[in-house]
Amino acid sequence: MATAEAAKGQGRVCVFSMFGPVFGYASAFVDGRTIAYVGPVTPGVHWRKLWSMADRCCRDRDSDVDKAMWIVSQANRSFICGSDVVVKLPNEDWEMEAGGWQVDIGTWCGQNTLVTGALTVSALTAEQTAPKPTFYPQYAA
Template sequence: MSSNDQGLTGQGRVTVFAMFGTAFGYSTHHLDERRIGDVAVIGPLTPGVEWPRLWQMARTCGRPAAKDTELARWILIQATRAFVCGSNRIAQFHDQGWTLEPGGKRVTFEATYANRDHLWTGNLAVDGLSPDQVAERPSHYRT
């Protein structure tokens, strides 16, 4: 795991989903010319919510002794569930611009997990989202 000292801009598939009342975005990034989306990019979209909130959710919902790699798997599976099953999906875009701000956290998986080798989290912005799509939502659960 490492910190993300540089920002990142991309264009591609983006899933916007709600979890515990917060809107998050999920996209992928490619590290080489194969373009296999080996990096999952996930971050909060709700104004005023910072990326550590995502890790706090994973810590609250995971095992008390979980290490960052296990927490990263929990984060990735929540985003994958929204993408595949539509669970709490707010929007799905096939070709949308996004920006991951500098800062955040990067984790490399020991083995490919949910078709990804890395998870990069940070504060995320997705082009063209309406205030309604990123607004805080009611939730039965709080973490």
């Protein structure tokens, strides 16, 4: 894993809940590679929450790349299937702070790289970013 640089973009953003917290998912085409940006939009939730969820849901022997692929799979599942979607924004500004993690995942779900970090989507309302009910709170811990 490498430390991620700050990024900004405009385009589709899928906002979905997973085990309670709400996350945003955007992608961008940069230097011939498609990058998935995934991060929490629920106030007070740190981006490493994604990785603790992946730790709980993946096998002990899985690598960081496997866990990154799991995170991309969850974001992609929400976008495509509509599972746990809070809102889909077709053309919105988003921003990822520097300091998150960047993982090369080859090609998975149409993405080449995952960047996780603190994501901001200013168009979201407090109701949209509030934690959602879950049947599996143990995975969010």
